[in-house]
Amino acid sequence: MLTQLSQIIVSGLAIGSCYALIALAMVIIYKTSEVLNFAQGEMAMVSTFFAYSLLSTYNIPFIIAFPLTLVFSLLLGMLVEFAFLRPAKNPTVLGLIVITLGAEMVLYGFAGWKWGAETKSFPSPILDTRVYNLKGIIISQLNLWIFAVCISLMLILFLFFRYSKLGVAMKATAQNQMAARLMGIRSKRILSFTWGLSSLIGAVAGVLIAPITLLDPNMMIDPLLKAFASAVLGGMTSLPGAAVGGGILGVVENLFGWYVSTEFKSVVAFAIIVIVLCIRPSGLLARHYVKKV
Amino acid sequence: MFTKSFKNSLIVLTLLISLTLFFGRSIASEVGISEDTIKIGQWSPQTGPAALWGAVARGTETYFKMLNAEGGIHGRKLKHHIRDDAYQPPRTVAAVKELVGRVEVFGFAGGVGTATGMAVKRYLNDQKIPWVGPASGSSRWANPPTRYLFALYPNYVDEATILTTYAYETLKKKKIAFFYQNDDYGKEGLIGAKKTLEGYNTKLVQEVSVEPLDTDISSQVLRLKMANPDIVILWLLPKHAAMTMGAAAKIGFKPTWMTTSTLSDAPMMNDITEGLWEGVIFDCFAELPDSKHPLMIKYKKAHDEFAPKERWGMFFYAGFLFAEPMIEGFRRAGRDLTREKFVDAMETIKNWNGGIGHNITFATNQRQGQRSVFLGKCVKGKAVKISDWLEVK
Secondary structure, three states: OOOHHHHHHHHHHHHHHHHHHHHHHHHHHHHHHOOOOOOOHHHHHHHHHHHHHHHHHHHOOHHHHHHHHHHHHHHHHHHHHHHHOOOOOOOOOHHHHHHHHHHHHHHHHHHHHHOOOOOOOOOOOOOOOOOEEEOOEEEEEHHHHHHHHHHHHHHHHHHHHHHOOHHHHHHHHHOHHHHHHHHHOOOHHHHHHHHHHHHHHHHHHHHHHHHHHEEEEOOOHHHHHHHHHHHHHHHOHHHHHHHHHHHHHHHHHHHHHOOOOOHHHHHHHHHHHHHHHHHOOOOOOOOOOOOOO | OHHHHHHHHHHHHHHHHHHHHHHHHHHOOOOOOOEEEEEEEEEEEOOOOHHHHHHHHHHHHHHHHHHHHOOOOOEEEEEEEEEEEEOOHHHHHHHHHHHHHHOOOOOOEEEEEEHHHHHHHHHHHHOOOOOEEEEOOOOOOOOOOOOOHHHHHHHHOHHHHHHHHHHHHHOOOOEEEEEOOOHHHHHHHHHHHHHHHHOOOOOOOOOEOOOOOOOOOHHHHHHHHHOOOEEEEEEEOHHHHHHHHHHHHOOOOOOEEOOHHOOOOOOHHHHHOOOOOOOOOEEOOOOOOOOHHHHHHHHHHHHHOOOOOOOOOOOHHHHHHHHHHHHHHHHHHHHOOOOOHHHHHOOOOOEOOOOOOOEEEEEOOOOEEEEEEEEEEEEOOOOEEEEOOOOOO
């Protein structure tokens, strides 16, 4: 009984870490520009497809293909910002969010046209079927990697935003773009970098998730929704919050699927958000901001 | 009151409209038919979540190209009009209305999807437009039967009944579990399996479901494992079936897997599961990809000539299968074709084996054309036939 419970929690944490990774990418953009990026999932999906092409069409070893994918995703993120968001004149935040929806559709259509709709397996050297058995609790090599990457990325980003000059500049741009610009921060360049960074984290998530979810243009629809839920749960601006939110979501979902019913397993995620937002409107780990008018 | 010029323009407009209508009708005796063409419409998802099944429409297109190259039907060439509905029922409705109203098609062949087809089923029948071979195994196409709709695809209830009977009687496995997609598709399979087991006074040992877009199925697979079944029947999307194989291998769960015709593309499934599909038993409603059936050889040739870039898979040549009875109907109805004559001709098709399906039969109150399937198994990455054609008793 205890083994089963532990197994469910471990599986929950494994999938929760995937949500958390994408949530981190969303939070970064939200922190700097208050824009919810709905193209996040498709940006990650396109980067994952890029990795797939390198690995299976050109037979480039993973160790080289992976850094190349990261560079590609960085450029992709910057391109999306440059091509879609920057041209908007005096945009409202809502307007920008709608633009990201448009970018999402463009990328989705592009992937369908370029790589087709057939599901493909992702040739990753890290396997989900290579497993370790810890006293009856089974955990795969891939799960361990996802945990590790998720936690280290969260820490690195947390330190980056707190202590590095660039990170502080990003936060400054978020709080008041005009003031930041007056202080000598090149806010446009900062925004562009933010999108690149966020896309890069998305790509890491995509490459890690792809062996489980398999590769097709729809692979990110559900993870993106769950990541969004995790980010909201954690407070939208908090990096540790996103990670914790993802973990909680994954575990609760799995517990519900095991003890109650699999039929409403997915719905439960969204029920949790409603409950949390009723009790703590700013999320679990974010400080409540009141903007002065 | 109205000004004089307004009245005049109204008269001119009315005249114009009646003239176009008059000419539109006077060219041929029936809508969608001219001296040398028959217009046929089809909807399918070429983009969106179900784009994989778009191959069906491209298969039908290749089939028509092949027939046209042979000279067409009674001197008429087939003109195929495909519309992409991205698997969204509102877009299906728009596409069908455009094909009926503006393009003026004679009828529809194929038409992919359950929800999409349901959205236009009633409209097409009310407009008395023939529709042959919906590419979906819902039992609601033919129950209750309607005059202008001819279903072909053996329905999911029948399929599940045949699979469960085979598991229980031939394989002698009594502990059966069921993993289904939580919608019409999955639930119809579930009903078939449950009813069959009720007949043996027993029950499924476990039933679990998944939503179409879910990415995590670990708790479902764990629940299946805990029930310790001999056989697990899957009624899922290809992607979820592949994920199930991965998740089961991970926790060392090795039952015999069985699944529906929707997942009968064994080479593809073997490929995306990286070999875990080995040994899976599935049912098929048409010949296998490397079948030596003379028609399959002919169709493969048409594929190589007209659509060499397409993968020669089950979905692609299913596009041939779903349109075959329609062509047979045209042949039987003769040169002097109308929609009513076509429907009457379709009703004369009895135990017809002139295509790659089996024993296709229609009658006045019988609109489910095919009710038989055979079983296949994935052996070394290939589909191998393991039974004869089986029918629900």
